[in-house]
Amino acid sequence: MKSKAKHYSRIKCQQWGSPVYYISFLLFKTKFHPVSGILLEMAVNGAVTWLRRAGEMDGYGLSASDTEEVHVLAVDDSQVDRKVIERLLKITSCKVTAVDSGRRALQFLGLDDEKEASNGFDGLKVDLIITDYCMPGMTGYELLKKVKESSVFREIPVVIMSSENVITRIDRCLEEGAEDFIVKPVKLSDVKRIIDCMMTDLREGGGGRRGINKRKLRDDGEDRSSSSPPSTLSSSSSSTAPCSPTTVDSPTRRLKMTSFEEHVFSNKK
Amino acid sequence: MEVGQMQRRLVDYTKTLFMEGFLDAQFLQLQQLQDESNPDFVVEVVSLFFDDSEKLLNDLSMALDQPNVDFKKVDAHVHQLKGSSSSIGAQRVKNACIAFRNFCEEQNIDATLRCLQQVKHEYYLVKNKLETLLRLEQQIVAAGGSIPATEMGF
Numbered sequence: 365m366k367s368k369a370k371h372y373s374r375i376k377c378q379q380w381g382s383p384v385y386y387i388s389f390l391l392f393k394t395k396f397h398p399v400s401g402i403l404l405e406m407a408v409n410g411a412v413t414w415l416r417r418a419g420e421m422d423g424y425g426l427s428a429s430d431t432e433e434v435h436v437l438a439v440d441d442s443q444v445d446r447k448v449i450e451r452l453l454k455i456t457s458c459k460v461t462a463v464d465s466g467r468r469a470l471q472f473l474g475l476d477d478e479k480e481a482s483n484g485f486d487g488l489k490v491d492l493i494i495t496d497y498c499m500p501g502m503t504g505y506e507l508l509k510k511v512k513e514s515s516v517f518r519e520i521p522v523v524i525m526s527s528e529n530v531i532t533r534i535d536r537c538l539e540e541g542a543e544d545f546i547v548k549p550v551k552l553s554d555v556k557r558i559i560d561c562m563m564t565d566l567r568e569g570g571g572g573r574r575g576i577n578k579r580k581l582r583d584d585g586e587d588r589s590s591s592s593p594p595s596t597l598s599s600s601s602s603s604t605a606p607c608s609p610t611t612v613d614s615p616t617r618r619l620k621m622t623s624f625e626e627h628v629f630s631n632k633k
Numbered sequence: 634m635e636v637g638q639m640q641r642r643l644v645d646y647t648k649t650l651f652m653e654g655f656l657d658a659q660f661l662q663l664q665q666l667q668d669e670s671n672p673d674f675v676v677e678v679v680s681l682f683f684d685d686s687e688k689l690l691n692d693l694s695m696a697l698d699q700p701n702v703d704f705k706k707v708d709a710h711v712h713q714l715k716g717s718s719s720s721i722g723a724q725r726v727k728n729a730c731i732a733f734r735n736f737c738e739e740q741n742i743d744a745t746l747r748c749l750q751q752v753k754h755e756y757y758l759v760k761n762k763l764e765t766l767l768r769l770e771q772q773i774v775a776a777g778g779s780i781p782a783t784e785m786g787f
Contacts (some may be wrong), residue, residue, distance in 0.1 A: 444681045444717040451666050451674060498712065527716050549659045549720045552666070 433459040434559060435488075439469045439495035439507065440525070445548070449494065449525075452555040461490075466502030466510075469493065475514055490520055492562055494546075497526035497533065505537060512541040521565075523558055525550055636778035643769045647783050650766065655759050660722030661783055672774075679763055682721045686756055689714045693749055697742075707745065708737040714752070725755045 436458045440446045446462045453460045463469050470476045473490065493511060495504040502510075504524050512518045521543040526533065534545045544561070546554045634642075650656045667674040689710050696707045715730035733748035770780050 442685070442713065442717055442720070444678060444685055444720050447678050447681055448663070448666075448720055451671065455666060500709075527712075527719060548716065549662075549722075551659075551662050 433457060434491045434562065435459045435461070436492045436494055437469060437472060437490045438462040439464075439466060439493065439499070439504065441465060441496065441499045445496065445525075445550075449550060449555075452550060452552055453494075453559075455552065456555050456559050458492075458559065461488075466495070466499060466504065466507035469495065469507055470502075470510060473511075473514075473517055475510060475517060490517075492521050492523065492558070494523045494525065494558070497524050497528070497537070505540065508537060508540050508542055521562060636773060636776050639769065639773045639776065640778060640781050643766070643773060644781055644783070646766060646769060650762055651783075654724050655762050657722045657724040659720065663721060664783055676767055678721055679767065682717055682723070683760060685717050686714060686726075686760075690749075690753055690756065693752075697746055697749055702740075702742060702745075704737050704740045704745075708734055711737060711752075718756075723756075723759045726752065726759055729755045 434457070436453050438446065438449045438453065438460055440449060440462070441464050443464070446464065450460045450462045461472060463472060467476065472488065493507075495507055497504040504526075508522050508524065511520060511522055518541070522541065523544045523546060524537045524542050525546045525548055527548040529547045537545055544558055546558070647656075651660075663675050663678055693707060693710050693714075696703060696710065711730050711733045715727055715734065718724075718726035718730060729748065729752040733745065733752055736744040736748055773780055
């Protein structure tokens with residue numbers, strides 16, 4: 365009975381199930397046993413401890429109140445890169461849907477055919493889109509634009525990945541509303557940073573982020589072309605969210621990390 | 634050969650691949666992404682790289698064999714190959730692709746043909762090395778040992 369209880373408590377923890385359910389199960393089991401109440405008490409105490417311990421161990425990187433996994437839509441035409449980004453995201457405890465084109469990404473979101481997705485579309489909720497820039501057909505930039513033009517999906521943060529470290533390209537993407545720009549090859553530290561930033565942003569209710577500020581400008585009816593160009597790369601980031609210094613630094617930081625030794629020392633265990 | 638010996642041989646072999654520039658830090662990243670829940674991750678990614686590359690090298694040979702070479706198309710293929718080689722840490726292939734793209738820009742047919750040969754050469758070299766490395770790992774696992782983490786503290 366003890367081993368069954370342990371197994372059961374583990375399952376329940378994953379779903380943050382009610383201990384009451386578990387305890388009533390135990391009560392049912394002991395009801396027909398000529399066993400004293402002491403054993404039942406021990407078992408219940410044990411179960412509560414297991415529940416608590418399992419709860420503490422649960423969810424690396426996610427806040428205790430948020431047991432839903434972050435769902436990331438990854439877009440890349442290269443199957444090697446798709447496999448790598450998928451693994452990087454899974455290791456960061458994200459749920460991943462990987463597609464091979466901007467078109468398929470829009471289909472997945474329900475944004476193709478130039479039709480807005482219906483409001484009842486919540487089964488496949490996407491929390492983050494991470495897309496390659498250079499893709500045949502629809503580029504990552506074009507995908508970014510389509511997402512940001514959609515009233516339903518424009519709040520979804522979009523991160524661009526590119527092998528080309530071109531400042532004008534980075535600026536263009538950030539101006540269009542991209543949250544961040546990762547220079548390929550993508551490393552675990554890049555993905556961790558993105559996800560951490562996202563979680564911080566969610567916890568803080570999404571305020572103070574430069575991305576959201578830019579979108580707000582549009583909501584106020586300001587002409588997009590007259591909105592100030594993003595000074596994110598050059599200006600100080602003291603006025604923005606805690607994680608944005610790293611976001612601001614990201615393309616320029618990668619520029620410095622070119623020598624093999626630097627990679628080696630940063631990878632040292 | 635006992636497991637300890639095999640492990641030492643693997644560590645030495647991996648180190649030389651890094652020192653000779655065949656592999657760079659990105660390959661270390663891939664190794665770090667492999668664990669008990671994903672024990673074949675590196676093999677799977679490397680296999681995808683082999684498939685991708687062979688197709689791209691074929692496409693490149695065909696594209697450069699045309700009477701009127703479409704350099705935009707050639708460049709697109711090289712860009713893809715550069716991307717995937719960079720993603721797995723195949724440094725020498727990546728560098729050969731960078732040189733290749735420069736000559737595509739110049740639309741220099743002779744130079745691009747030489748570049749194609751160079752890229753093919755580097756690709757087959759690293760393919761051979763990676764297959765050897767992965768075989769060594771397989772042997773260790775088959776003998777009940779674990780794959781030692783690559784320590785680059787030199």
